[in-house]
Amino acid sequence: MTRMIFVNLPVTDLARSEAFYEALGFTKNPQFSDDGSACMVVSETIHVMLLTHAKWKSFTSRQIAPAHSSEVLLALSCDSRDAVDAMNSAAAKHDGTADINPAQDLGFMYNRNFADPDGHVWEAMYMDMSTMPTD
Template sequence: MVWSEAIHVMLLTHDKWRTFTDRPIPPTTSSEVMLAISCSNREAVDAMNNAAADNGGVADINPLQDLGFMYNRNLADPDGHVWEAMWMDPTAIPGANDEGQGSAGA
């Protein structure tokens, strides 16, 4: 699956994954990593979360986070891998525009 020019995601069956490694596939009750995907706006975050729920995943496995300048929702794919759809407006971070502060609030 091509996400952008810089990001490609391989979606594999368990049998195909086993050709890459002998390591066991963890149960859906565990977490390995959270893969964050930056979205263009809040609506895109909601759309990704809803698409996961509509296609065998689980929406909102952690509480929705809305900090004003940042908005995210976490979902689990059918194998239990955690994905974070997030949107951020760095110019809206409290203190980001204060004199002497970097664009991310140093």
């Protein structure tokens, strides 16, 4: 069986978060969604579970990190530099914050960071291993 990852994120406004992630190209899987959660499919093996605060609290008693903090940086590969730029632009146009850190261009690797409406940090990145330095 292929391993899958389900990234669980607490959100303040489920509908707003669904719209944000749909704008990034993720699709909703209604089979694993309800009034307190939305399963957003990134790929066959990667899913983002958006959980209302009430639903989140049913899984853990640990506090939700404030939106201005960074509890994790989620890196997601893209097919090209243009796709990195497009994801960052889509985030900015749909209640997210673009370029929360400076863009990084190492030649073989290019990335830009954005935050979703709840402050969760994502890194859209592209790597061209054929141009990676060998030294």
